[in-house]
Amino acid sequence: MSDKNQSVARTLLDQQGTTFAAEAGIRLRDAPGPLYQLLVLAHLLSARIRSDTAVAAARALFDAGMRDPRRMAEADWQRRVDALGEGGYRRYDERTATQLGEAAELVNREYGGDLRRMRKAGDPKQLLREINGIGPAGVNIFLREAQGLWPEFAPYFDRKALEGAERVGLPKSARSLAGLVAEEDLPRLAAALVRVALHADAAREVRAAA
Template structure:
């Protein structure tokens, strides 16, 4: 089982181990801009919409200049709607545009636009829920993506990632999964597990290749 699990994890990283942050063009850094962009991405990904559309919408927002809390807050509601629409995020665009503006204002007001201050202020799992549009799944997505720079949360393998682990025959606990890869690869492993949880055919490909 150990050898087989290692082979599956290797194939998973190789074929599907791309984080959603990297797909959205976000450079993972413990900096206000990077962390804010991951929060926006987590917000978009947590809606009932295809992941590739959420990623495209995040890129469109960032390309339109809304790369930090100040610029998001200062953008007009219509500018946010237009960027979301450009990314194909049309089903929830109006509500999401409002939530993004309100969340940016909250971040500026409470943490001076810097999520590192939130990390210092208390339990991010609880405090992140204060942001409009960020529910339990949004918190999971955010912490899954930032565990490489906020190591106190690693290994962060949430319930969706554990579904992926079961689908490809890997261990069903975060600690056991973490032993299969290098610490630096944990965000990629978690993302790969989510991808196979969402795509049965991808899971079959991984199992077959391993």
């Protein structure tokens, strides 16, 4: 592990190390409410839409009271559409509003509203795919952020995070990346790498500062 890589990793955490959950106002911990909110955020981020728009839409849903699967399922379709629109999530708002309602009903029915039960029931990588609106990208987003809570998935750096690693000259190996930061900082490093993958200017700033 080179001093240069260590410097780049520290700079990534300093400049881009806010997790997407934190940006959306989620106080992430291994509890039903925050895990469900992370699921909603992963759903929104997995669409072909700007990440800041997805984060704003998640905040709007939560501010409108839809912070747990029971309240999401009880909210009518139009209320979900309106909240998504308030966050600027208009391109996919009608379909997403339907999917969010169906997903909430499944989480309530299968897991009693608690995704920790999903973790105990089987492989979350597979079971997450059974939730409406959660495809491979949604699974990656959820587990990138949840790896600090569910350590059996750490280190979790998906393809997008590894693209970011390449952009700033870090190794494209999850194990090598994990060796650059403390275990509790893995979600922050993953988020930072995704940001530099998405934004070339952010990658240039990291390289210049490191």
